[in-house]
Amino acid sequence: MGAEGGASREFMVKLGKREVVAAPLPMQEHWLPLSNLDLLLPPLDVGVFFCYTNPSTTASRRLGHGSMVGVLQASLAQALVSYYALAGEVVQNLAGEPELLSNNRGVDFIEAFADIELSHLDLYNPDDTIEGKLVPTKKRGVLAVQATELKCGGIVVACTFDHRIADAYSANMFMVFWAETARSVAPISLRPSFRRSLLNPRHPLRFDPSLDLMYIPVSALPPPPKQKLRADEECETAASRGDNYCLVSRLYYVTAAKLSELQQSACSNGSKRTKLESFSAFLWKMVAESSSIANNDDNKAMSRMGIVVDGRCRLMSQGVDDKPTPMASYFGNVLSVPFGEKRAREVVQKPLSWVADAVHEIVERAATKEHFLDLIDWVEERRPVPALARIYCKPGGEEEEEEEERSTALVVSSGQRFPVTEMDFGWGKPVLGSYHFPWGGETGYVMPMPSPLSNGDWVVYLHLPAPQVAFIESHAPTVFRPLTPHYLNLL
Structure with missing residues (x-):
């Protein structure tokens, strides 16, 4: 990358506290079936990350990493009240198909520190700088979050979603909701719908044979x-x-x-x-x-x-x-x-x-x-x-x-x-x-x-x-x- 891209170098990420963030309200455990379109997805995880420079308030006072983590965790908990599916876990039903157990087990939230400045991060090569370092590995549940403080005081907020539960449109919807909750925006722009009946099959079933050429x-x-x-x-x-x-x-x-x-x-x-x-x-x-x-x-x-x-x-x-x-x-x-x-x-x-x-x-x-x-x-x-x-x-x-x-x-x-x-x-x-x-x-x-x-x-x-x-x-x-x-x- 050369000088223009910043001084790309190896860096270490030190993992800190790992907590589970759940919705603060008692929630009745229930099952949420996956739609037929969800069932076309294999068990794959998708990562997303956002990089922020060292933040400051309107009074030009620097926010500490702990304050930012507190905001992220508190607003995430509130967001999970509406997005309860992300606080659950995927299990197999009696037919052997994946199904979502909405039990409010929560979201794994990891704090971390990386000894590198944002301006030195090799963004062009995410395999070396993002994968396994700044984007968390989801071990269980539907969603994992990692907040990584950088040497310059900046922060990287990253999530890993189970693709069987959310496509990019859904993940985007949640991310905006989470950010609006953190800023106490009222009213929230869009609340989620989990109405699987919107994607119910027809009776009798009918489809174009050409789908056999697209799916297998x-x-x-x-x-x-x-x-x-x-x-x-x-x-x-x-x-x-x-x-x-x-x-x-x-x-x-x-x-x-x-x-x-x-x-x-x-x-x-x-x-x-x-x-x-x-x-x-x-x-x-x-x-x-x-x-x-x-x-x-x-x-x-x-x-x-x-x-x-x-x-x-x-x-x-x-x-x-x-x-x-x-x-x-x-x-x-x-x-x-x-x-x-x-x-x-x-x-x-x-x-x-x-x-x-x-x-x-x-x-x-x-x-x-x-x-x-x-x-x-x-x-x-x-x-x-x-x-x-x-x-x-x-x-x-x-x-x-x-x-x-x-x-x-x-x-x-x-x-x-x-x-x-x-x-x-x-x-x-x-x-x-x-x-x-x-x-x-x-x-x-x-x-x-x-x-x-x-x-x-x-x-x-x-x-x-x-x-x-x-x-x-x-x-x-x-x-x-x-x-x-x-x-x-x-x-």
Whole structure:
């Protein structure tokens, strides 16, 4: 990163008190079933973190770390009264499916100290500076929180959520509620709804057969090919010696000017494409080109692109008197992951507008109310057998093994509603907020979020194989710029 990025160095994180924060009111223990859309998620944890500079009050008096922790804990306890699901734990029901036990066991809250200043934190490389240090490892329950004091007096507030209970929309909703509670905002902007009946299946069940191409029951998954098992072992060995073999996480910023330039190029055929579609198309071309070169331009190499689609706005009914509709406040997973597959060489050779059209077609497959109703029914017919989005599951089999080794897959999830500027607990807005999701699979994952500078730039969390990351950085350095303390005005 060099001098511009700050003096990146190894640092230690000392864990302090670990407490359990629960709702302060007595709560009746009860069971909350997961919806059919929740059941499409495997047991994965998702991290999110916010970085704050050394805060001060209006009288310019510095707040101590203990005072900030006290505010966080007290407001978290109050927030859990409404968000009681986050104070529970996931257990198996009699059918062997995960279910939420709302027992107010509480949220693990960890205090920590890191002997590094915020301006020296290597934000570009979260695998070294965020993972396992500033974002907590959730050992039980649904949510874990860590508040880490930095050497400069700043603080990092990080959470780890069980993805089966909350998607990004739900996590964002809770984070804003928590911050508003800390500031005693009245009235609170949005209270959660846990009405699982909003996602009940229809009777009789009905769905489009095309869903079989998007999702797959885990019972239908073939065993991992032998080559894949060998690759996993090699990956662990390579990671232990620092080789660039496995998936790595990076944080970049993309300027508003570059986003507009990509969108203009993606719309060159007269079609109107969003910035997300244009950005996704450009990224798809980069990954496909990296794959094509690695495979000596082999025409058999395939490349898959998935786009996460939020179904809330598709399932919303008309609101009354401008009040939020039930789905607007629904807490849980309301996601679908449609994807497309092309020859890598074709994605490389076609213009950006053609690839953007392909991305748009992917989104359109899931951008309807009927799609989500179909998906709910599709899951219902297969319960209690769990299912997954196919893009996360490379099919095996000896005859497909060689071709699969030449394929690439990535998923883009829009984080444009990420509430970085709303995460003020009473000591100012964060200088950076980001999701952190090194989920451990083979499929790449990318989430663009708004820059905390509110200037139209994006902060992009990218989790891809190291060779693809190296290719993107060398071939598109003016698009993907490493996130540095200098960019965030910390130097």
